[in-house]
Structures are given as C-alpha cells and as structure tokens.
Amino acid sequence: PDQAEDGNIEYKLKLVNPSQYRFEHLVTQMKWRLQEGRGEAVYQIGVEDNGLLVGLSEEEMRASLKTLRRMAEKVGADITVLREREVDYDSDVPRKITEVLVRKVPDNQQFLDLRVAVLGNVDSGKSTLLGVLTQGELDNGRGRARLNLFRHLHEIQSGRTSSISFEILGFNSKGEVVNYSDSRTAEEICESSSKMITFIDLAGHHKYLKTTIFGLTSYCPDFAMLVVSANTGIAGTTREHLGLAMALKVPFFIVISKVDLCSKATVERTVKQLERILKQPGCNKLPLLVTSDDDAVTAAQQFAQSPNITPIFTLSSVSGENLDLLKVFLNILPPLTNSKEQEELMQQLTEFQVDEIYTVPEVGTVVGGTLSSGICREGENLVVGPTDDGKFLRLKVCSIQRNRSACRVLRAGQAATLALGPFDRSLLRKGMVMVSPEMNPTICSVFEAEIVLLFHATTFRKGFQVTVHVGNVRQTAVVEKIHGKDKLRTGEKAVVCFRFIKHPEYLKIGAKLLFREGVTKGIGHVTDLQAITTKENGLEESLGPGQLSF
Secondary structure (H helix, E strand, O other), rough: OOOOOOOOEEEEEEOOOHHHHHHHHHHHHHHHHHOOOOEEEEEEEEOOOOOOOOOEEHHHHHHHHHHHHHHHHHHHHHEEEEEEEEEOOOOOOHHHHHHHEEEEOOOOOOOEEEEEEEEOOOOOOOHHHHHHHHHHHOOOOHHHHOOHOOHHHHHHOOOOOOOOOOEEEEEEEOEEOOOOOHHOOHHHHHHHEEEEEEEEEEEEEEEEEHHHHHHHHOOOOEEEEEEEEEEOOOOOHHHHHHHHHOOOOOOEEEEEEEOOOHHHHHHHHHHHHHHHHHOOOOOEEEEEEOOOOOHHHHHHHHHHHHHEEEEEEEOOOOOOOOOHHHHHHEEEHHOOOHHHHHHOOOOOOOOEEEEEEHHHHHHOOEEEEEEEEEEEEEEOOEEEEOOOOOOOOEEEOOOOOOOOOOEEEOOOOOEEEOOOOOOOHOOOOOOOEEEEEHHHHOOEEEEEEEEEEEEOOOEEEOOOEEEEEEEEEEEEEEEEOOOOOEHHHOOOOEEEEEEEEOEEOOOOHHHHOEEEEEEEEEEEEEEEEEOOOOOOHHHHHHHHOOOOOO
C-alpha cells in the first residue's frame, strides 16, 4: 500500500550518508512520526514511497541502519530491528528489506499505556497467563504463577477470580520486557518502561458476570484478550465474553492456553472450532494463526489497522511454548488513538469516572478510575456527583498516582487513583463523575436508548426491570415505554424509554449501553436524555459563594 502522510509508519528506500541539511529534515520527519504514534514509529527500509519492495544490498542496509541510529539518538529514541526479509529481484546480489521499531525513551513519565482486558471461561488459565507474563517465571502446572494476582482469601482457596485486578507489563525503548522478575517494584517498572500494558484480569465464572461487564464498560480497555483452554475448547462463558467484546466494539485477539496438556490434534481442533465461529456472519472476523515472529509482527500491525483481523496464539504457561510470540505482539501493538485525537480530548473540560473507592490510612478517601477528557492536576478543585438527591459536591484533588507511582498531571484517557483527603467516603459511590465546576453537568433519571434484544425468554414489555450498564454507571432501571410497539421479542430493535429506580445518573448521548436481567440481554446506545435542570436539584444554592456543600 501507498505510504500515508499521517500515522506512524514511514517507508525509506535508503539512508546512505545524507547531507547535513537532509539529515535535519529526516530528524524532523522522525519527530513527526513519533508524535503520530505517541512515542513509537515503524521504519521500513528498502521500500519506495509507493510501497514497492526494492530491497538493499548488505552494505547499503548497514549504512542506512547506522544513519537511522544517529537520527534516533538525536531525538532521544532507541531502535530495534523487528524483522528482515529477502526480496526476489533481478540481481545477483541478495537484497533485503528491514523493518525497524523506533521507540522514544519516555520523558516526564509519559509512557504509552495500553489497557488489555482479559476474558475467557472459568479455568481457561487467564490469571496464570498473566502471572507468567508479569512475574517472568513459568507456572508449575498447579497455579503457582497466579497467587500474586488474587486479591481475596476466597479467591486463593477456590482458585477463581471474583474481582477485577490489574497487572502491569512494561517494555523498554529497546523492546525488552520489563516485569517483576528482577525483584523490581511497580515504580521501577514504570520508570524503566516506555510502553506499559495494563492487563485487567476479569472473572470467568458466570456468577461474577456483572463484575466482568463492569470491567469491560467502565475501564474502557483498548483491546481484549480472549483466553481459551486447548483441552476444553469453547465452553461455558467463552461465547458470552466474545459477544460482549463484539457488542462493545473492543478489538480482541485470542490466546489458546494449556497446549502442553494435549496432543497437536486437539489443539488444531480447538483452532478450527474458533476459526469457524469467527468466520460466522455475526462475527465476520478474519482469523490469523500466529506461528512465528514474522507472523506476530504482521498480526500487530494489521490488527491495529483493521479491526476485522483476529490473531490467534497457541501457547503454554507451563512449558513456556510460544510465549515469546505473544510478547513480540504486545511489544509492537500500536495505540488505537493517534496524538491528534488525544490533544482534542485534552482541550475539553475535566471529567473523571469513579470506578472504585477506597479508604487508605493517613491519606483519607481515594478514588480510582479513568480520566475521560481534559487534564487533571494536583490541587485542582472539582465537583463530584450526582448524589441520591441529584446534587454535586465540591472537593479538592490532593495527590495523583498512576500505576502505583506518583504523578503530577493526568491526561485524557489515562487511568489513575486520586486522593481526596478528608472527604466523606459514604457520599461517594461507583458510577459518579468528577467534573470541573464550570461544566454544568446534565443528569437524568429518565433516558431513551435504541436497543437490540439479544436474548429473552418471553416478551419484553413495559414495567420490566433490568440492570443497565453505561460506562461506569450500573443501576436497575424500569422500562417506561417502548416506542411504536407493545412488546419486544428476541432479535428485535426498538427505541425504549428507561427510568432509573434509585437515583439520577450522569449520562451522555451516544454512550454504549448493555443491559441484563437473568437470561435477558441486550445492547444499544443512549439516544435522548430528559435532563433535570440544576435549579431543581439545588446546585446553585448549595454551591453559592463561600458555601461548601457536604
């Protein structure tokens, strides 16, 4: 394909002894590509601008890589060769193309942060795989690797994840894995990584489905990793998790684990079963089985460009087979948003979604969540709400932590925990938002959404109660009215009016919505809000000059 002006992939035919002026120009171009890829770029050397694969002789390639190294030093980046390939060209000398990853050493803690949600049926080996990736040592086949990931005693006893835990894996600017293996602390991992992957370990068991849905909707993962056990194949909640990822439009890749337990034929059968499901009209994906480093590089680049491609890895957490391929893939995986989109988000007013609330001794109340827009600094004054009666309360951000290390400024799209000092914890709940006081946020109890009913045992009609998930909001709502119809059956589409039964929530038009009740499931998006005006909910009196509302 032709080279794009924007994006972080650059084609270069050769870089042999450039003049000083040309060298400056090349450095400026590299800065642009790095900015587009938020700190990383891919250079393909031996390729013309129109995408023609020409290739270079050994000598020219050596000189070109030397120049590229000089350019990278100038901008403060490192280079790693991803792969080399020979081209059949009408010459006696072998000609090669080299693909190089240029990655900037992070300045001011601005590492690239990708969030990957981990899905899959119970006992498919999700926590163990994460344990092996983040601890750097293989499993003993009895679940030793995952012990550090569990957060509750009952999880250690039953071996089942019931809460959402976060694990981090870093890559430095040379593309080497940075994890806990050399007895590093989380702060050290953050300091020496220029790219961080945060794994969100979700629960596989059906009983904890609401926790899994909450993890997928509120933590806004960039990608999802669906783990399937080679010996059981697609079982239990696998299909459901696949459906959730599709419904929320999260691009996913698949890892088939436990290949050391079964024969080649069984692994192939599982791969075929997956390929068949992915090619079905509902999924419409293109499976890509990764068997070599070359495949992993291709998979990472294709996967980010077109969401239809689904890479499949077959690996073992016990023998360590093919684990490196997954690491290569994660190392090159580019972020979904480019720098321009992030700049635009950062210019909007501050909005932080509250996902978790803790009380920390000597710090006070701490909230965890994601900054969806704007910039948040230490010492900033924000308002949080809505409370049960629809009010917004003032508070001050005392300090910020990102991935367990202190951080001065939080930018849009990053997850962090904010310390609020002596703020009363009982006033907070999951699903609230913290926004800048001038935002005048709209809150509503009644809203309309265009929905598709995925599965329902009987008919879906007025008065039916469902649990609605929109982003970090999770509450029971009653169906007030179905426009143009009396009732809905499985597979039908309609605009439905819902009313929250407990308290008003902060919603946005266009937000993705999931609802469930027993076996009933549906997806859709918010189309209209019946906003409650601020005069009614007492924001103005409570936030008058010199008054603090608590």
